[in-house]
Amino acid sequence: MIRAQQIPEELGRYALLGIALLYLVGLVALPLAIVFVEALAKGIGSYVTALLDPYALAAMRLTLLTAAIVVPMNLVFGIAAAWAIAKFEFRGKNALITAIDLPFAVSPVISGLIYVLMFGAQGWFGPWLTAHGIRIIFAVPGIILATTFVTLPFVARELIPLMQTQGNDEEVTALSLGASGWQTFRLVTLPNIRWGLLYGVLLCNARAMGEFGAVSVVSGHVRGLTNTLPLHIEILHSEYNYVGAFAAASILAMLALVTMLAKTLLERRHPELRGAAARS
Amino acid sequence: MSEGALTLPLPGPLPAPATARPRRGFRVVPGFGLTLGYTLLYVSLIVLLPLSAAFVRSAELGPERFWQVVTAPRVLASLRLSFGSALLAAGINGIFGFVIAWALTRHRFPFRRLFDAIIDLPFALPTAVAGIALTALYAPSGWIGQLLQPLGIRVAYTPLGVVVALAFVSLPFVVRTLQPVLGDLDRELERAAETLGASRFQTFIWVVLPSIWPTLLTGVALGFSRAVGEYGSVIFIAGNIPMVSEIAPLMIMTKLEQYQYAEATAIAVVMLLASFALMFGINALQLWGQRRRQVR
Numbered sequence: 289m290i291r292a293q294q295i296p297e298e299l300g301r302y303a304l305l306g307i308a309l310l311y312l313v314g315l316v317a318l319p320l321a322i323v324f325v326e327a328l329a330k331g332i333g334s335y336v337t338a339l340l341d342p343y344a345l346a347a348m349r350l351t352l353l354t355a356a357i358v359v360p361m362n363l364v365f366g367i368a369a370a371w372a373i374a375k376f377e378f379r380g381k382n383a384l385i386t387a388i389d390l391p392f393a394v395s396p397v398i399s400g401l402i403y404v405l406m407f408g409a410q411g412w413f414g415p416w417l418t419a420h421g422i423r424i425i426f427a428v429p430g431i432i433l434a435t436t437f438v439t440l441p442f443v444a445r446e447l448i449p450l451m452q453t454q455g456n457d458e459e460v461t462a463l464s465l466g467a468s469g470w471q472t473f474r475l476v477t478l479p480n481i482r483w484g485l486l487y488g489v490l491l492c493n494a495r496a497m498g499e500f501g502a503v504s505v506v507s508g509h510v511r512g513l514t515n516t517l518p519l520h521i522e523i524l525h526s527e528y529n530y531v532g533a534f535a536a537a538s539i540l541a542m543l544a545l546v547t548m549l550a551k552t553l554l555e556r557r558h559p560e561l562r563g564a565a566a567r568s
Numbered sequence: 569m570s571e572g573a574l575t576l577p578l579p580g581p582l583p584a585p586a587t588a589r590p591r592r593g594f595r596v597v598p599g600f601g602l603t604l605g606y607t608l609l610y611v612s613l614i615v616l617l618p619l620s621a622a623f624v625r626s627a628e629l630g631p632e633r634f635w636q637v638v639t640a641p642r643v644l645a646s647l648r649l650s651f652g653s654a655l656l657a658a659g660i661n662g663i664f665g666f667v668i669a670w671a672l673t674r675h676r677f678p679f680r681r682l683f684d685a686i687i688d689l690p691f692a693l694p695t696a697v698a699g700i701a702l703t704a705l706y707a708p709s710g711w712i713g714q715l716l717q718p719l720g721i722r723v724a725y726t727p728l729g730v731v732v733a734l735a736f737v738s739l740p741f742v743v744r745t746l747q748p749v750l751g752d753l754d755r756e757l758e759r760a761a762e763t764l765g766a767s768r769f770q771t772f773i774w775v776v777l778p779s780i781w782p783t784l785l786t787g788v789a790l791g792f793s794r795a796v797g798e799y800g801s802v803i804f805i806a807g808n809i810p811m812v813s814e815i816a817p818l819m820i821m822t823k824l825e826q827y828q829y830a831e832a833t834a835i836a837v838v839m840l841l842a843s844f845a846l847m848f849g850i851n852a853l854q855l856w857g858q859r860r861r862q863v864r
Binding site for chain 2: 376
């Protein structure tokens with residue numbers, strides 16, 4: 289009797305496993321694989337040529353520049369926000385946390401649109417900016433602003449729950465022993481949150497370098513000037529230059545792989561980080 | 569959350585003052601004014617002010633014109649496609665995401681850790697890369713497209729392509745939300761049910777499902793809210809045929825390119841309102857799930 293029951297049970301288990309893995313392979317693993325296959329479809333020579341194209345290099349430079357400005361800005365913001373929210377009680381705290389989360393709920397295209405409404409030629413500050421010869425939309429500052437909006441929550445979201453569980457005891461001890469506020473932050477808080485900080489920065493950076501929709505709205509798509517790497521991919525793809533598009537895509541895919549590897553290693557060493565990530 | 573509070577004058581369960589708020593001026597940890605001030609300034613300038621621009625600018629249209637814009641057939645079709653396919657994709661992931669989360673937490677098999685890690689790929693892979701990769705894969709000549717072609721199924725350049733792209737981006741939300749809860753499930757309860765003669769199916773329906781379904785719903789809602797506004801991974805595979813496979817974010821983009829800012833903003837406001845409503849719904853769901861788990 290028991291045996292007769294066990295056989296279909298085993299079968300069911302393998303069928304379930306098979307379905308799960310098939311779905312994962314078809315939807316996630318193969319898209320990753322095809323990026324590299326298509327990039328190398330015409331040999332390594334064409335791949336390298338595509339990457340060394342001056343427009344591709346300019347796009348990579350702009351993507352790196354954007355991340356180099358946006359990530360530190362949102363890093364400082366994330367620390368300040370987590371400090372205020374985790375270490376103190378005040379009215380409206382939940383509203384503030386919701387406001388920090390808002391960018392995650394907004395469609396990328398709308399994230400770009402709202403900056404056009406502010407700084408575009410017909411925007412709130414448009415006439416003033418034009419009169420002073422400042423260009424934000426269809427220029428690099430717009431790309432940086434839209435990317436800042438999109439990636440704003442990453443570091444803060446990682447740090448807030450982490451600092452809330454750590455509490456204030458260690459800081460209070462340091463302060464009562466005569467440490468200054470800055471010393472307390474640098475020598476007590478920072479070492480406690482450094483892995484969470486790294487985790488948040490990793491995710492923030494990956495999104496900053498890969499953002500497409502928001503940047504697409506504000507960029508103006510000028511080759512060599514306001515094209516980030518994701519926008520460069522779109523242009524090449526629309527021109528049927530598949531090797532070029534997938535070569536550029538392979539750079540971003542490698543960035544994603546490195547990010548995932550670092551994230552997995554961090555989670556393995558510090559399981560408490562994983563809980564915070566599940567919420568994001 | 570109260571362990572984050574720092575105000576000294578409350579040792580032990582003293583009778584709380586009428587206003588249960590901690591007294592000011594007794595903070596030991598410094599930097600409250602500086603960090604909160606900076607946070608408020610930054611959030612206001614980067615998030616709140618630009619978002620309010622969308623609402624103010626769309627109000628300039630007047631209610632009648634606003635209604636005309638968002639109920640125009642092509643706009644309505646795009647909204648229906650975005651919301652409908654996001655719902656379908658999130659629902660499909662509710663089933664497959666559950667099976668994957670179950671397999672990863674309950675079974676041991678080769679490369680389990682690799683499969684577990686790869687779930688995060690849609691989080692990490694830029695949407696434009698996902699878009700061209702899915703298109704290459706599901707196009708009629710692609711690896712998967714040519715398998716589906718003889719069956720009469722066309723994915724790329726149809727609404728089905730939109731669903732595939734949205735299923736890709738929303739998958740990790742379902743799996744990552746479910747995993748910790750499935751891991752925490754009390755397996756003694758399932759054994760007890762089986763000892764009492766329940767079949768595996770009955771155990772699943774009456775023991776497992778009731779304790780995880782708020783979480784499952786939360787994961788599906790999170791996936792839906794991500795999918796509904798998605799742009800980059802969709803526009804390559806969708807074909808973008810007006811009235812057929814044109815998503816709402818692309819509609820906004822098209823209006824912008826034609827310098828119809830007010831109209832673009834009107835569509836954006838509809839989507840923003842839906843997103844905010846979803847956000848509050850998800851918060852309520854999460855609270856419900858937590859409370860339910862505590863009771864058990």
